Amino acid sequence: MNVDTLRDEARDLLSDTVELRRALHRWPEIGNDLPVTKEQVLGALDGLPVQITQHQTTSGLAAVLDGGKPGPTVLLRGDMDALPMPEDTGEAFSSRVDGAMHACGHDTHTAMLVGAARLLSARREDLPGRVLFMFQPGEEGYGGADLMLNEGLLELGRRADGSESPITAAYALHITTMLPTGTIATRRGPLMASADTVTIVVTGRGGHASAPHQALDPIPIACEIVLALQTMITRRISVFDPAVVTVGRIAAGTTNNVIPETATIEATIRAVSQTTRATVHDAIRRVAEGIAAAHDASVEALFTDGYPVTVNAESGADFALGVSRELLGAEHTVTMPNPIMGAEDFSYVLERLPGAMCFLGATPAGRNPLTAAPNHSNRVVFDEQAMVDGMAMYAGLAIRHLAPAAP
Numbered sequence: 405m406n407v408d409t410l411r412d413e414a415r416d417l418l419s420d421t422v423e424l425r426r427a428l429h430r431w432p433e434i435g436n437d438l439p440v441t442k443e444q445v446l447g448a449l450d451g452l453p454v455q456i457t458q459h460q461t462t463s464g465l466a467a468v469l470d471g472g473k474p475g476p477t478v479l480l481r482g483d484m485d486a487l488p489m490p491e492d493t494g495e496a497f498s499s500r501v502d503g504a505m506h507a508c509g510h511d512t513h514t515a516m517l518v519g520a521a522r523l524l525s526a527r528r529e530d531l532p533g534r535v536l537f538m539f540q541p542g543e544e545g546y547g548g549a550d551l552m553l554n555e556g557l558l559e560l561g562r563r564a565d566g567s568e569s570p571i572t573a574a575y576a577l578h579i580t581t582m583l584p585t586g587t588i589a590t591r592r593g594p595l596m597a598s599a600d601t602v603t604i605v606v607t608g609r610g611g612h613a614s615a616p617h618q619a620l621d622p623i624p625i626a627c628e629i630v631l632a633l634q635t636m637i638t639r640r641i642s643v644f645d646p647a648v649v650t651v652g653r654i655a656a657g658t659t660n661n662v663i664p665e666t667a668t669i670e671a672t673i674r675a676v677s678q679t680t681r682a683t684v685h686d687a688i689r690r691v692a693e694g695i696a697a698a699h700d701a702s703v704e705a706l707f708t709d710g711y712p713v714t715v716n717a718e719s720g721a722d723f724a725l726g727v728s729r730e731l732l733g734a735e736h737t738v739t740m741p742n743p744i745m746g747a748e749d750f751s752y753v754l755e756r757l758p759g760a761m762c763f764l765g766a767t768p769a770g771r772n773p774l775t776a777a778p779n780h781s782n783r784v785v786f787d788e789q790a791m792v793d794g795m796a797m798y799a800g801l802a803i804r805h806l807a808p809a810a811p
């Protein structure tokens with residue numbers, strides 16, 4: 405299939421896409437329940453030849469486009485949720501909801517995925533297979549992708565008549581102001597980190613601050629644990645398979661002349677391999693228990709697993725970079741040297757399907773990608789022109805997966 409005109413077709417859709425994106429932006433919703441967003445997406449998909457499944461436990465939507473020719477199914481993901489924070493961009497289409505903002509650009513993902521559904525619907529007759537558009541809620545810490553998978557999303561790899569059309573790959577884009585507009589960047593293997601949390605409670609014995617020997621002060625023990633965790637990371641973890649442990653909160657006591665009973669440490673744990681992730685969990689427990697035992701205190705370390713490592717299949721990353729070179733040119737296609745230590749729940753999809761996630765550059769005109777307000781900033785502004793490239797990429801990934809370019 406020919407993709408030469410895909411970007412021009414996407415450009416023709418830009419004003420509609422901007423309009424949808426701004427409508428979503430004005431009305432950001434947080435978590436897995438996004439009733440307004442869902443209605444906007446349903447309205448935008450209205451009239452397209454797609455079969456829509458509304459998920460029961462969340463506001464997730466799956467739309468399937470059945471091509472005119474037989475073939476497998478390819479999944480394209482767009483997330484729809486916003487962040488709990490104020491907006492200070494000064495844009496005319498700024499959030500009208502107090503304390504909520506589309507600061508991660510998921511509004512652009514949703515609008516671009518709708519645009520891709522339009523581009524692909526126009527080529528439906530020639531499409532040898534099916535495209536599953538996954539509109540997911542709850543990416544920002546609510547595990548929306550996992551909930552959709554658990555509710556049977558992948559069963560949509562079967563047609564209504566029961567015939568198989570297996571889902572053979574999954575792709576997602578993430579917009580970022582840290583890359584120039586119209587750049588696609590990704591890499592083989594780990595792209596983003598796992599993000600777990602640990603709460604460590606050191607329990608001693610309260611007492612008078614003037615007589616610490618009659619009490620058991622948990623505060624110096626907690627401080628020793630914080631320092632020992634950093635030593636553990638540099639001494640136990642390979643620099644070539646890195647991990648980050650950041651203690652973001654330490655809390656104890658009420659006043660200067662009282663020794664409290666407990667001290668609490670909260671930390672985030674990032675890793676880019678399952679092995680290192682497990683090693684760090686074990687080591688944190690050992691360090692905390694060892695130091696507490698040395699001082700005759702007790703300790704409890706409570707781990708909460710967050711998103712797993714986002715791992716691109718080698719074939720998926722190579723394929724996506726190839727599609728980007730074909731559509732946007734080699735000069736706009738970047739192979740990333742390193743993963744980034746943020747986390748992403750598309751990781752759950754990539755645990756089950758081969759594929760890749762790519763970053764899409766969207767630095768506003770006249771700004772520097774190194775200094776522009778980043779994703780999650782109350783001042784982040786995305787260059788809407790980048791949505792042309794994003795729509796073309798989404799559609800191109802599906803087309804080229806189903807109909808590879810002739811060698």
Ligand SMILES: [Zn+2]
Pocket residue numbers: 508544779780
């Ligand atoms: Zn985010």
Ligand SMILES: [Zn+2]
Pocket residue numbers: 508509510543578
């Ligand atoms: Zn995001």
